[in-house]
Amino acid sequence: MKKIFLKFIQGGSLGLLLFFLSLNHAQAQSFFTAKTLSSSPEYGTITTRLVPEEVVDLINKQNFSFDEWSSFFYIKTNPNAPAVLGKYSIKNNHLSFTPKFLPDPKINYFVTFSYPKLSELLSDAINEQNVYSDVASFEPPETTQPEVISFTPELDEVPANLLRFYVYFSAPMGLENPYDFITIEDKNGKPLVDPFVIIPEGLWNINHTRLTLLLHPGRVKQGVGPNMTQGDVLLAGNSYTLKIDKSWKGSSGEPLKADFSQTINASNPLRGAMNINIWALKAKISNGIGILTVITDHPLDQPLAQRMIFIRNKQGQVLPVQVTFDSPEQLKVLWRHQGSDELELLIDPRLEDVCGNTPHYAFDLEGTERTPSTEELKIKFRVN
Incomplete structure (x- = not known):
């Protein structure tokens, strides 16, 4: 069977830059849309972004069962739970899942779409390796009119x-x-x-x-x-x-x-890589909650920082944290303190400032290598 290759095709240096943007800003968007309006008959529905028409045509020919659908596109109450029951549909090259029962607004649902799993079902007819995951909450907004x-x-x-x-x-x-x-x-x-x-x-x-x-x-x-x-x-x-x-x-x-x-x-433009070695850290404990104040050298991209900054204890455990901002250059990392006073601030190397600069490269300087690094970044600190 002929394989379908999903590519970004664009000529010239602008094409390369936009390709880099499309890779580097995956954290800034979701592959999914969640219907969270309780007044809508589609409340609880999860819909993908556009799926290539060639792939949709292949799916339409298969008449997948629920088990087959949920092997590559599923919603779970936790990563180890079975897939939530419901029905799948396709409209205008978007794939949608609607749960059989109304979702619980108190639960966070884990959503995944796996191209490799889909490729297995289609006998390797597509050559796409992306796996998209997100967490959906179905707490209805207080008002339906947006502002x-x-x-x-x-x-x-x-x-x-x-x-x-x-x-x-x-x-x-x-x-x-x-x-x-x-x-x-x-x-x-x-x-x-x-x-x-x-x-x-x-x-x-x-x-x-x-x-x-x-x-x-x-x-x-x-x-x-x-x-x-x-x-x-x-x-x-x-x-x-x-x-x-x-x-x-x-x-x-x-x-x-x-x-x-x-x-x-x-x-004036902000050009140049971030330097985490000059970040100022100060930690304290208040009512069992650790509070780490971090002053950075560049104003950070806040949504990215809230997903790319962690804390690890002396035993090597990565602790759940909440990241809040006093300003783009001053943030607080909160965690439940468990007795260890020697900790590490972990920083995903893909973290960016507001101009796209990371700890490893400057975003828009000529001749700069913009290959995302996988090197672990850490800053040791003690709780006072």
Whole structure:
């Protein structure tokens, strides 16, 4: 049987950069969408992002049983539990699962889609090795009409080479094209032309309440003739306004409560790798909870940091933590203290600052090797 290869194909250096972005920002989006509106007949449904049409055609020919479906696309109450019962469907190249019984809002559900497992069922007809996992919560929002409740990074001035914004909503947003409702204007009110990397369907978390907006790296041409160079979307020293139109509808069909605008002041670009060796750490214990305050050398990408920073005790156990931010350059890591005063802060080497720089490389410097490292990063500290 002929294999289907799922590739990113794009010409030129911009294609390579966008390919790198697509790999490096997997943590910023979910492969799934979860229906969390209790008033919807699809409450509890999990839907994948677009699946290639060739793969959908192969699946349609198989008439999979529940056991076959749930071998590659499943929802569980914990990783070792059996798959939740329900039915599968395909619409417009999206695969969906709807549970037989309404989900419990008190439970976090583990969701997985495995291309290798699907390939086994299709007799190795596809050559895709990605496995997508996420955690879904079905606690209904307090109101079905959405509004913008938060915008990050929360900085008085952002570096001109800022890579992304995050917009948080109070309720799930619909499947309309996000870029039809969002603009960035200069100080004269003139919209910037194509400031965002356009990602089909947008970069959403699983509940469709957090949108990631990627600014085009090196999109703007500066200079004239042979001296023309790539520049940043934002220019240092300039002021901009990001606007979101209230006609944008949420999953409930209701539009945003109000227009949203955010002033953006651009400062000098932030180029260069992070240096974790100069991070300042101070730990204390309060009512049995460990609190580690970390001051970093670069403003961190907050959603990534909340998934990529951990603590390990002297016995080698990685402890569950909660990461909160006082500012993009100061965070707190909380854990349940269990007596060990000698600990390590573990940092995923893919952690980025707000401009895409990691502890191993600078994101947008010419000649920089941008291959993600697997080297473990750690900083030892003691509880005072």
